[in-house]
Amino acid sequence: MKAIWHNMVIAESTHTIVIGRQHYFPPETVKREVLRPSAMHTVSPLEGEASYYSINVDGHVNLHAAWYYPHPSPEAAQIRYYITFREDISITE
Secondary structure: OEEEEOOEEEEEOOOOEEEOOEEEEOHHHEOHHHEEEEEEEEEEOOOEEEEEEEEEEOOEEEEEEEEEEOOOOHHHHHHEOOEEEOOOOEEEO
16 A cells, blocks of 8 residues: 655555554654654544644645554554554555
């Protein structure tokens, strides 16, 4: 799977974890140079507390467009630190 934004592949992996419609990418498969830490946090009853990144590609910024769970709930332990993207990031095979 590939995550693409502004014609740049920002993540690519053959081993994503799918929960619902979200593909979670292993952290080492995401281009860290496009991620900017965000102060945003949300809580999901299934996964736990999410931490966010904004994405910056060639000066185009997409606020809070990626997130991960540093301390997921026990039921979602397999996605610890895996990164997923908002629906305006194209996910393709």
